[in-house]
Amino acid sequence: MRVDKVHSAFDIEIAYRHFPLHPETPEEGLTLNALFAGRNIDVQTASARMANLMAAENLPYGKRTMTYNSRLAQELGKWAATQAGGKKIHDALFQAYFVDNVNLAKIENLIQIAESIGLSAVEAKQVLHERVFRNAVDADWQRSRALGITGVPTFVMGDRRLVGAQSYEQLRAFVASAPLT
Numbered sequence: 001m002r003v004d005k006v007h008s009a010f011d012i013e014i015a016y017r018h019f020p021l022h023p024e025t026p027e028e029g030l031t032l033n034a035l036f037a038g039r040n041i042d043v044q045t046a047s048a049r050m051a052n053l054m055a056a057e058n059l060p061y062g063k064r065t066m067t068y069n070s071r072l073a074q075e076l077g078k079w080a081a082t083q084a085g086g087k088k089i090h091d092a093l094f095q096a097y098f099v100d101n102v103n104l105a106k107i108e109n110l111i112q113i114a115e116s117i118g119l120s121a122v123e124a125k126q127v128l129h130e131r132v133f134r135n136a137v138d139a140d141w142q143r144s145r146a147l148g149i150t151g152v153p154t155f156v157m158g159d160r161r162l163v164g165a166q167s168y169e170q171l172r173a174f175v176a177s178a179p180l181t
Helices: 003-010 041-054 071-080 086-099 107-116 122-129 134-147 168-176
Strands: 156-157 161-162
Touching: 003 168, 071 086, 071 107, 071 122, 071 134, 086 107, 107 122, 156 168, 161 168
Parallel strands: none
Antiparallel strands: 156 161
């Protein structure tokens, strides 16, 4: 992936922060048509565009028809980042959401995803039921608001931002032009 290539090319730390993308989505999810109702977005055209972007990156992409609330998945991601091998959670959640159309608002689905990458199902269940990383995700959401972030992905270095899926060349130029600290 482009971000991995940039990470390899530069001595930088990459930190994933969470963003409240459609936090009002109910646990059962919404159809994409319902999500975009009244926004003058053609769901088929948008889906085709997304499929093309994914194909250009050699990433799998399924026939998504639903969107799900990702809040608990974000909390799982925060916990996974504290675990050995936990970085795999990002790819596993991507696969579940964008390819397999899995409802990420359901704790049992998240536990299965965690277990599929070798994380403890017992610990994942405890973390999710007790909402152990709720405050950490709240802090990410607050930071996103403070920075004026309104979409994903947004790349931030210092006071500079690059919004949207970007080419490797654009990401490389963004990082290369960052002031040394």
